[in-house]
Amino acid sequence: MDELIYTLKQQIIEALNLEDMTPEDIDENAALFGEGLGLDSIDALELIVLMEKNYGIKLQDPNQGKEIFKSVAVMADFISKNRTK
Amino acid sequence: MMQHTVHITPESVVVDGKVLNHQEKGAALLTELYRKHIGDYPKFFKMDTLCRLGFVASELLLQVEGAERFVPREDRAVVFFNRNASLQADTTYQATIQDPENFYPSPAAFVYTLPNIVTGEIAIRNKYYGETLFLVIENNDPDIISRQLENTFQDPQTQSILGGWLDCTDENHFEAQIFLIFKS
Amino acid sequence: MIVKVSDNMISPLGMSTAENYAAVKAGRSELKRHDGLWNLPEPFTASLMHREAINEMATQYHLDEAYTFFEKMIILSAAKALEPTDIDPSSEKVLFILSTTKGNVFLLDKHETGFPQERVRLGMAAKQMTDYFHNPNTPIVVSNACISGVCAQIQAMRELESGHFDYVVTVGADVQSVFIVSGFQSFKALSVEPCKPFDANRCGLNLGDAAATIIYTRKDQVEDTDWVAIRGVIRNDANHISGPSRTGEGSYRALRAVLGDMSPDKIAFINTHGTATLYNDEMESVAIERAGLSNIPVNGLKGYYGHTMGAAGILETILSMQAVDDHTILATKGFETLGVTHPLVLSNQNQKTDKRAFIKLLSGFGGCNAALLMAKGGEL
Numbered sequence: 001m002d003e004l005i006y007t008l009k010q011q012i013i014e015a016l017n018l019e020d021m022t023p024e025d026i027d028e029n030a031a032l033f034g035e036g037l038g039l040d041s042i043d044a045l046e047l048i049v050l051m052e053k054n055y056g057i058k059l060q061d062p063n064q065g066k067e068i069f070k071s072v073a074v075m076a077d078f079i080s081k082n083r084t085k
Numbered sequence: 086m087m088q089h090t091v092h093i094t095p096e097s098v099v100v101d102g103k104v105l106n107h108q109e110k111g112a113a114l115l116t117e118l119y120r121k122h123i124g125d126y127p128k129f130f131k132m133d134t135l136c137r138l139g140f141v142a143s144e145l146l147l148q149v150e151g152a153e154r155f156v157p158r159e160d161r162a163v164v165f166f167n168r169n170a171s172l173q174a175d176t177t178y179q180a181t182i183q184d185p186e187n188f189y190p191s192p193a194a195f196v197y198t199l200p201n202i203v204t205g206e207i208a209i210r211n212k213y214y215g216e217t218l219f220l221v222i223e224n225n226d227p228d229i230i231s232r233q234l235e236n237t238f239q240d241p242q243t244q245s246i247l248g249g250w251l252d253c254t255d256e257n258h259f260e261a262q263i264f265l266i267f268k269s
Numbered sequence: 270m271i272v273k274v275s276d277n278m279i280s281p282l283g284m285s286t287a288e289n290y291a292a293v294k295a296g297r298s299e300l301k302r303h304d305g306l307w308n309l310p311e312p313f314t315a316s317l318m319h320r321e322a323i324n325e326m327a328t329q330y331h332l333d334e335a336y337t338f339f340e341k342m343i344i345l346s347a348a349k350a351l352e353p354t355d356i357d358p359s360s361e362k363v364l365f366i367l368s369t370t371k372g373n374v375f376l377l378d379k380h381e382t383g384f385p386q387e388r389v390r391l392g393m394a395a396k397q398m399t400d401y402f403h404n405p406n407t408p409i410v411v412s413n414a415c416i417s418g419v420c421a422q423i424q425a426m427r428e429l430e431s432g433h434f435d436y437v438v439t440v441g442a443d444v445q446s447v448f449i450v451s452g453f454q455s456f457k458a459l460s461v462e463p464c465k466p467f468d469a470n471r472c473g474l475n476l477g478d479a480a481a482t483i484i485y486t487r488k489d490q491v492e493d494t495d496w497v498a499i500r501g502v503i504r505n506d507a508n509h510i511s512g513p514s515r516t517g518e519g520s521y522r523a524l525r526a527v528l529g530d531m532s533p534d535k536i537a538f539i540n541t542h543g544t545a546t547l548y549n550d551e552m553e554s555v556a557i558e559r560a561g562l563s564n565i566p567v568n569g570l571k572g573y574y575g576h577t578m579g580a581a582g583i584l585e586t587i588l589s590m591q592a593v594d595d596h597t598i599l600a601t602k603g604f605e606t607l608g609v610t611h612p613l614v615l616s617n618q619n620q621k622t623d624k625r626a627f628i629k630l631l632s633g634f635g636g637c638n639a640a641l642l643m644a645k646g647g648e649l
Contacts, residue, residue, distance in 0.1 A: 016193070019130035041512055045192035045456060053189045062457045159504065159522060170372075170391050170412050175448075179377045182451050185308060195452035196511050196634070199370060201413045205635030208505040214522055216503040217637050218420060221410040223392035229407055236427035240502065242526065 005076045012072070015050045016043050028072040036071075044069060056084035086267050091146045093118075093138065093261040100145050111257035115141055122148065131193065132206065133174035135253045139165065139203035140210070142261035143247060147211065150265055155212055160244040162216040162237050163204045165263075166230055167252035170200040170221050176255070203251065216243060225250045225262070238268050270649075271426045272488045273496040274436065276587045277350035279342060280479040280574055281316045284326065285349065290591040293599055294619060298573045300463045300475050307447045311454050312461055315445055316477035316575045318342070332401075337373050337384060339444045340397045342480035347398060347440050350482035356436050358402035364434040365408040367395040368421035368441035369579035372410075375446045398440070406434075414633030415542070416503065417441065418582020419641045422483065423501035429487040441583035442480035449578075450476060456511070464545035466569035466601055467554070467615055469608030474544040477575030481584035493647035496590050499626075502526040506636035513548050517556030519638035520630065524560040527628060527640035535648055536565050537624035538598045540589045542631045543569025544576055545603065549632060554609035556630075556638075566614045566622070572602030586629045586641060593645070598622050 009023035016039065030036040033044070044065050051057040051068075057079065059065060068078045091100050095114060098105040109117040115137045119129050123144050129137060143163075147154065174197035181191040196202065204217035216237065222229055234246055249263030277285060281299035282292040304312040320338060327333075327341040330348055347365070351358055358365075372391045376384055387393050395408035411421040418441040425437035443449075453459050453476065460473035491497055504522040506514035514520075524539075539562065541553050550569075557563055570585050577584055592599045598620040605617060626644035633639075 017130045018127075020127065040509070042192050042196055048457075049189050049191060049455065157507070163505075168390060168392060172389070175374060175377055175389075178452065179448065182447060183379060188310065188451075190451040190455035192452075192455040195455055198448075198452065199412065199414045199634050201633075201635040201637060202510050205505065205510045205637065208507045208636055209509070212507050214505055214507050214518060217413075217505045217635065218411070218503060219413050220424075221391040221412050222407060223390070223396065224407075226407065229409070232431075232433065233409070233424075236424065236431060239427050239430060 001076060001080065004080060005072060008072055008076050008079070011050060011054060015046050026072060030071060032069050032071055051079070054085065055079050057082050086269050087264045088267060089146055089149050090264040091142045091261060093142050095257055095259060100149055126210065133177065133197035134256050134259060135171060135173060135200065135251065136197060136203045136206050138253055138259050138261050139251050140206055142251070142263050143207050146247065146263060146265060157212040157214060159214040160242055161213050162218070162243045162246045163207050163213060164218045164234060164237055164246055164248040165204060165251045166220050166222055167200065167250060168221065168223055169252055169254050171198050173253050173255050174198045207247065216240060234266060244268050270488055270491050271429050271485050271498040272491060273498070273590070274484040274486050275350045275354050276483045277346050278479065278481045278584055278587055279346045280584070281318055282573065286587055286591060290588060293570065293573050293588060294597065296600065296602060298463065298602060300575055302461065309447060309450060313450055313454065313459055314461055314463055314475045316475065317445060318478040336397060337388065339373050339442065340394055342444065343367065343440050343442045344398050344401050346442065346480035346482045347438050350438065350484050354484065356484065358404055358438065361405050362435040363404060364406050364428055364437045365395065365399050365404055366421045366424055366437055366439045367398065367408055367410045368417035368439070368583060369410065370412060370414060370417060370443055371449055374448045377448065413637060414635050415576065415578055415581060416631040416633040416637050416639040417579045418584070419501060419629060419631050419639035420503060422498060422582065422586065422641060423503065423639070425485045426498050426501060429485060435486060437485050438482060439485065439583060440480065440482045441580040443578035443580055444478050445476050458546055460545060463603055464571055464575065465603040465605065466543035466545045466571055467550045467607060467609055467613065468604050469606045471545040471547065471550060471608060473546055474571065475575035477577040479574060479577040479580040479584050481580045481587055483583055483587060491646035491649065493645065495646040497644055497646055497649060499642045499644055500527050500529055501639065501641045503637060503639045506638065508636055510636060511634050513552035513632060514636070515552070517552045517559060519636060520553060520556035520632055521559040523638045523640035524556060524562060524628070524630065527642045531626065531642065533562055533565060535624055535626045535644070537593055537622040537627050538566040538568055539628045539630055540585055541567055541569045543571055543601065545571060551609045552632070553630065554611040554613055557613065558611040563611060563613060566598050566620065568599055568601045568615065570599065582629065582631050582639070586643065589627045589629060590643065593625055593627055596621055596623060
């Protein structure tokens with residue numbers, strides 16, 4: 001799981017152009033949206049693409065995103081249970 | 086009446102006729118200018134090249150204007166011109182849909198596939214509620230540009246325009262020739 | 270004053286303004302679901318041109334395979350708008366303005382090799398049109414997201430006010446493609462059903478092909494029956510590059526400024542952007558309420574055509590002019606129950622009106638908003 005979390009952080013940094021961040025800068029339990037990293041609606045859509053592209057998980061309803069993208073840890077947990085890649 | 090100008094190419098930066106020193110060229114130049122002269126706007130790294138160019142050029146222009154920043158206003162229009170519209174961003178987005186076997190349309194890329202997005206980025210940064218407009222013409226024609234800018238002043242609320250030529254064909258090929266112009 | 274001389278619309282509902290108006294008044298739409306079109310993995314609902322019919326008509330105008338479909342649409346629409354007038358389009362006192370968001374963007378696909386890459390440039394696409402009419406002036410292309418059609422009309426008004434030109438042919442068009450559809454799908458902004466503007470169950474927009482033209486001129490003496498473009502205003506939300514402002518900032522400021530000293534009592538309706546996304550329609554209701562205009566009837570036409578992007582501002586203005594001339598407020602097709610915070614006067618049935626002015630309202634990516642005030646000469 002640690003490896004998945006680390007990889008996921010790297011992928012998020014790349015997909016969302018978080019230029020000045022390293023995986024060490026991201027707290028996997030901190031909120032991704034709202035406070036924390038302060039991501040916005042386009043970032044949320046980009047994370048949906050990331051899930052499908054890297055892990056083969058298709059989210060039909062974008063509102064599911066609110067729960068799944070709470071934090072990197074929550075995301076990693078969801079991915080490990082639902083990945084097809 | 087033109088007050089203040091900024092001219093940026095992949096190799097040079099000139100503000101009000103004075104050359105600004107820099108180390109880098111091309112895409113790296115824009116990042117260098119951001120870090121040296123702005124530095125407090127991480128959204129810069131989400132922008133496509135046209136937006137980075139317009140953002141950096143407008144920041145240099147407004148810094149040299151020296152007026153109070155970030156005060157909401159409706160009396161300043163943002164009007165840009167170019168030949169290639171959002172070609173660089175379009176190319177980036179096209180790459181995410183070109184191959185049917187690797188088809189992952191990117192919303193973060195798609196959002197930049199309109200040339201006027203740069204006017205929006207500048208409006209957001211500066212709290213400009215006034216007119217924002219993007220016009221596409223085949224050549225950087227000063228007569229056409231000045232005619233359009235004069236026309237823009239027909240809006241009685243508009244007292245100044247942040248405007249000019251802002252073009253880009255790829256990450257390393259771009260030109261900004263922008264200025265602040267005031268209603269006489 | 271700036272006055273309409275002539276207009277035209279080409280859409281899946283018809284090749285003329287009259288045909289289109291009749292179809293819309295009768296409640297028709299060509300919004301259809303497309304599964305697997307252009308090999309897109311997700312289905313979408315759109316109002317698309319029957320290309321063979323256009324290509325056939327195009328040959329009558331000597332528009333052959335040297336022209337892209339987009340170029341055929343704009344030239345045909347301009348030609349048809351010019352036909353009933355005695356305007357010489359080759360005159361240096363005639364300016365062409367083109368409103369489009371993506372023009373010939375399909376040419377970015379590696380497999381499209383039928384045209385030189387330079388035709389991706391909007392100025393080059395516009396030049397196909399000015400060359401066709403032997404017009405010597407550089408065409409101006411307005412590429413200001415979805416508000417381009419109103420912006421182009423505002424540019425036309427300004428060019429005529431300044432006296433540089435006698436006529437401005439204002440053409441707006443966009444043609445749907447994999448590029449555009451996939452992009453909106455990545456935003457999860459599309460509804461797979463026909464869209465439902467302002468409705469409680471609305472879930473996104475539909476897309477559409479269209480081309481529309483209005484030819485404007487300047488007149489010192491205006492007839493009662495003339496359509497006058499009184500004022501156009503563009504304002505920015507200064508909030509987010511793709512999401513509308515929750516306070517409807519730019520839209521409200523545009524509405525507030527566009528009325529000028531005209532009494533709201535004279536306004537037959539506000540024709541909204543009404544894309545049927547959750548956020549846009551809510552934002553417009555906020556803006557209209559803030560501007561104190563909630564008692565004015567409101568409608569939206571995207572239930573007939575989908576979102577025609579660069580064409581929308583011009584197409585929807587033409588239909589609104591037709592409606593006022595017909596003493597009608599066109600139904601908001603797709604609307605059933607109000608689903609926005611602020612009460613609006615909206616109907617899915619055609620209504621009667623004896624008022625002779627309207628406001629066209631639009632919003633677009635980049636936080637831009639535009640409002641256009643049009644009235645019959647007799648109102649001034």
